[in-house]
Amino acid sequence: MSLLVYYILRRLISAIVVMAMVGIFIFLLIRLTPGDPAAIIAGPTASEQMVASVREQLGLNEPLPVQFGQWAQNTLRGDFGTSVFAGRPVVQLMKQRMEPTLSVALLTLFVSVVGGVTFGILAAWRAGGVVDRALTVFSALGYSLPVFVVGYFLIYVFAIQTRLLPVQGYVPIGQGLGPWFAHLILPTVALSLPYIAFIARIARASMLEVLSEDYMRTAAAKGASPYSMLFRHALKNAGAPIVTVIGLSFAYMIGGVVLTETVFNIPGIGRLVVDAINNRDYPVIQSVLIVISGIYVLINLAVDLAYTLIDPRIRY
Amino acid sequence: MKWSHGVPQAFDPYTTTDVDIGDYAFGVYDMLFGLDSKLVPQPQMIGDWSASDDKRTYTFQLRDGLSWHDHTKVTAADCVASIRRWFQTPGGSLVQQRAQDVSIKDDKTFVITLKEPLGLLIDQLAQVSTYPLFIMREKDADRPPSEAVTTHIGSGPFKFNEELFVPGANITFDKFEEYVPRSEAPDGLAGGKIARVNRVIWNDFPDQQTAVSALQAGEIDFLGAPPADLYPVIESDPNLVLEDLYKSGYNYFLRMNCLQKPFNNVKARQAMLHLINQEAFLRIINPSPQYSRPVKSLFGTGTAYTNEANTDWYKEGGDAEAAKRLFAEAGYAGEKVVILDPTDWGEAHNASLLLASEMRKIGINAELASTDWAGLVTRRAKRVSVDEGGWSIFISSATDFQFGDPTTAAWMAMNGEESWFGWPESAEYEALRAKWPDVETLEERQALAREMQQVWWNYASLISLGQVISPVAHRKDLTGLVGLKTGNVPMWNMQKG
Numbered sequence: 001m002s003l004l005v006y007y008i009l010r011r012l013i014s015a016i017v018v019m020a021m022v023g024i025f026i027f028l029l030i031r032l033t034p035g036d037p038a039a040i041i042a043g044p045t046a047s048e049q050m051v052a053s054v055r056e057q058l059g060l061n062e063p064l065p066v067q068f069g070q071w072a073q074n075t076l077r078g079d080f081g082t083s084v085f086a087g088r089p090v091v092q093l094m095k096q097r098m099e100p101t102l103s104v105a106l107l108t109l110f111v112s113v114v115g116g117v118t119f120g121i122l123a124a125w126r127a128g129g130v131v132d133r134a135l136t137v138f139s140a141l142g143y144s145l146p147v148f149v150v151g152y153f154l155i156y157v158f159a160i161q162t163r164l165l166p167v168q169g170y171v172p173i174g175q176g177l178g179p180w181f182a183h184l185i186l187p188t189v190a191l192s193l194p195y196i197a198f199i200a201r202i203a204r205a206s207m208l209e210v211l212s213e214d215y216m217r218t219a220a221a222k223g224a225s226p227y228s229m230l231f232r233h234a235l236k237n238a239g240a241p242i243v244t245v246i247g248l249s250f251a252y253m254i255g256g257v258v259l260t261e262t263v264f265n266i267p268g269i270g271r272l273v274v275d276a277i278n279n280r281d282y283p284v285i286q287s288v289l290i291v292i293s294g295i296y297v298l299i300n301l302a303v304d305l306a307y308t309l310i311d312p313r314i315r316y
Numbered sequence: 317m318k319w320s321h322g323v324p325q326a327f328d329p330y331t332t333t334d335v336d337i338g339d340y341a342f343g344v345y346d347m348l349f350g351l352d353s354k355l356v357p358q359p360q361m362i363g364d365w366s367a368s369d370d371k372r373t374y375t376f377q378l379r380d381g382l383s384w385h386d387h388t389k390v391t392a393a394d395c396v397a398s399i400r401r402w403f404q405t406p407g408g409s410l411v412q413q414r415a416q417d418v419s420i421k422d423d424k425t426f427v428i429t430l431k432e433p434l435g436l437l438i439d440q441l442a443q444v445s446t447y448p449l450f451i452m453r454e455k456d457a458d459r460p461p462s463e464a465v466t467t468h469i470g471s472g473p474f475k476f477n478e479e480l481f482v483p484g485a486n487i488t489f490d491k492f493e494e495y496v497p498r499s500e501a502p503d504g505l506a507g508g509k510i511a512r513v514n515r516v517i518w519n520d521f522p523d524q525q526t527a528v529s530a531l532q533a534g535e536i537d538f539l540g541a542p543p544a545d546l547y548p549v550i551e552s553d554p555n556l557v558l559e560d561l562y563k564s565g566y567n568y569f570l571r572m573n574c575l576q577k578p579f580n581n582v583k584a585r586q587a588m589l590h591l592i593n594q595e596a597f598l599r600i601i602n603p604s605p606q607y608s609r610p611v612k613s614l615f616g617t618g619t620a621y622t623n624e625a626n627t628d629w630y631k632e633g634g635d636a637e638a639a640k641r642l643f644a645e646a647g648y649a650g651e652k653v654v655i656l657d658p659t660d661w662g663e664a665h666n667a668s669l670l671l672a673s674e675m676r677k678i679g680i681n682a683e684l685a686s687t688d689w690a691g692l693v694t695r696r697a698k699r700v701s702v703d704e705g706g707w708s709i710f711i712s713s714a715t716d717f718q719f720g721d722p723t724t725a726a727w728m729a730m731n732g733e734e735s736w737f738g739w740p741e742s743a744e745y746e747a748l749r750a751k752w753p754d755v756e757t758l759e760e761r762q763a764l765a766r767e768m769q770q771v772w773w774n775y776a777s778l779i780s781l782g783q784v785i786s787p788v789a790h791r792k793d794l795t796g797l798v799g800l801k802t803g804n805v806p807m808w809n810m811q812k813g
Contacts, residue, residue, distance in 0.1 A: 035688070054331065056462065086326060088483060093483060148523075152529075160529055160533055169530075267484070274522075278689075280690045
């Protein structure tokens with residue numbers, strides 16, 4: 001067994017332990033948080049008798065260890081249970097919501113990586129120049145403007161005033177690439193600004209460090225073109241920290257699209273979990289958080305493995 | 317046709333009082349009787365009906381042309397099963413107590429036999445204030461209400477589109493082509509329910525600012541409850557209309573825990589009547605004066621039973637000195653008063669903040685227990701003292717319409733341990749309330765309402781904070797909307813262009 005395979009297996013085993021701990025933590029946290037799904041289902045003006053009847057129906061009167069045992073057993077079998085509100089399998093709910101979230105997150109990641117890395121490289125190449133100073137201003141704006149402010153501004157300009165793009169909603173990719181893309185432009189722009197700024201700052205710093213190395217001067221002395229210097233020599237050596245922040249950004253993005261989904265009325269996984277938390281829909285909260293934890297773990301693993309491709313000196 | 321509308325995840329109208337589920341049920345299911353705009357019950361699924369001379373036997377015959385969305389015929393057996401299911405909910409409990417039998421006579425005819433006459437029988441079959449009688453297929457209605465119906469097969473003018481449903485995000489309703497509307501003109505929940513559009517889509521907007529933007533851009537046609545701070549934006553748009561469709565509103569109120577100090581003392585509760593200045597609370601619940609008004613009567617502002625009995629003594633409220641004096645007379649000694657504060661419900665949260673501030677000003681040791689609504693509904697069920705995790709006050713609301721029926725509005729009972737949260741107890745009031753179903757004429761019931769109110773405000777378990785009217789916003793080319801005082805908007809009759 002190669003060292004790499006052994007490393008991956010070890011990481012996967014530790015991921016299972018991490019997710020088990022996450023599972024226990026989530027279960028206890030939401031059960032210990034005050035709130036009763038039965039009372040919410042029954043409605044604000046329902047009598048105590050009606051609430052008690054709904055609670056009995058949902059099995060919420062069972063002791064906590066019994067509930068945990070049932071949940072853990074079912075989860076290990078791949079059965080995430082049934083939403084206490086929708087009465088539908090949680091897997092079905094997540095499948096419906098995963099496409100919009102992944103669409104926004106992946107498109108945002110693409111824009112952020114292309115925009116951020118390009119911006120960072122150009123700023124580093126002409127450090128102190130116009131592009132570099134523009135990056136400083138852009139970074140300050142990107143970090144400080146909340147996504148809902150940017151979102152409302154974009155909606156006002158591009159949807160209400162000029163009617164160029166839709167205000168809100170999501171069209172599945174199966175219903176046409178054009179409408180799908182049109183509905184994603186504004187959310188993607190709003191969400192990607194801080195990530196472009198973040199990745200660009202890191203890319204600039206890494207590139208600056210590499211560009212001052214002796215071998216870069218050697219390359220210049222040998223008459224290497226700017227393109228070759230930047231992309232063949234510098235970027236490859238500055239890649240590890242950039243890949244790290246890209247991985248981190250994507251992980252944050254999956255969990256952090258809630259606000260974007262809210263502002264642009266996108267029925268994604270973020271809204272699903274927020275609604276579930278408000279309703280104390282325990283099976284949905286538990287399952288979504290477990291899945292998101294799993295995605296985090298896998299992204300971290302992918303980033304670690306990417307290091308070996310960028311830098312052949314790295315071995316596991 | 318697209319609406320901004322709450323999208324429920326569970327739908328059985330026999331398991332919840334949720335207003336969104338009511339809107340769904342009005343479209344998908346039909347009712348035996350429907351209340352017209354004057355709240356008078358009119359036959360809807362019923363063709364003919366008659367009562368025996370002793371008023372103990374009612375015979376109902378279904379009108380022609382009724383069918384389910386699965387294309388089978390609606391029968392008397394479906395109605396009987398639905399009535400029996402309804403009996404198990406608070407909405408049907410009154411009729412259930414009086415009913416001796418509900419039986420099928422033939423395919424289209426069924427009979428309700430009563431142990432003793434019930435003057436309100438038809439009103440109860442038509443009531444929509446809590447758990448209305450929606451008619452379901454027999455195989456669905458045979459389930460107890462504790463077991464939710466998960467199919468969406470009704471006999472109403474709109475069909476639920478299962479394929480396009482995204483729980484919590486959007487619902488699509490399609491016109492039910494086989495629906496045969498009554499010939500009378502639409503009037504509230506009565507008359508012809510004519511679906512004039514082929515499809516209605518509800519989108520659940522988590523952000524109301526975005527919903528208003530979508531309305532401006534023409535992406536949606538209707539917005540049920542726009543936020544008050546955006547009224548000027550809507551009013552200034554020539555393509556939009558802000559309309560008081562419901563001709564009613566939501567009554568906000570605070571409920572006190574009558575089992576625990578200090579509100580187990582009537583003087584402390586009466587002190588709150590003196591303290592609360594509804595105008596002040598209304599200004600922070602809804603800043604638009606034209607869309608709010610004070611509520612003086614237990615029976616709301618616009619029901620047939622609204623009256624002024626026993627309201628003079630506390631005048632308009634806002635009398636801090638009188639409140640302070642009564643708290644002193646109640647022997648208040650600095651006990652902690654816990655106000656449950658739902659931070660995820662803006663209006664109630666703001667009102668809770670003001671309430672705490674007003675109480676502190678007169679020396680009450682008021683403490684806000686911040687939580688979300690889900691946490692609040694759990695804690696309000698606790699009857700223990702505040703030191704053991706109980707509560708003193710919480711704020712809630714209900715439609716003005718619901719205050720017109722003390723037999724179904726849970727918070728209008730004062731039957732102690734059996735009562736709604738707060739558990740007030742007054743045998744005198746309950747004796748009067750028990751007479752309600754048997755009173756024959758409107759005038760007699762209005763007189764009874766005045767008597768009940770006399771006792772109610774002396775006991776003071778619930779204090780009104782005022783009524784907020786929620787106008788709807790829609791595109792100018794959307795016409796024919798039917799507004800109900802229940803706060804519901806049915807999908808029939810409306811059209812574009």
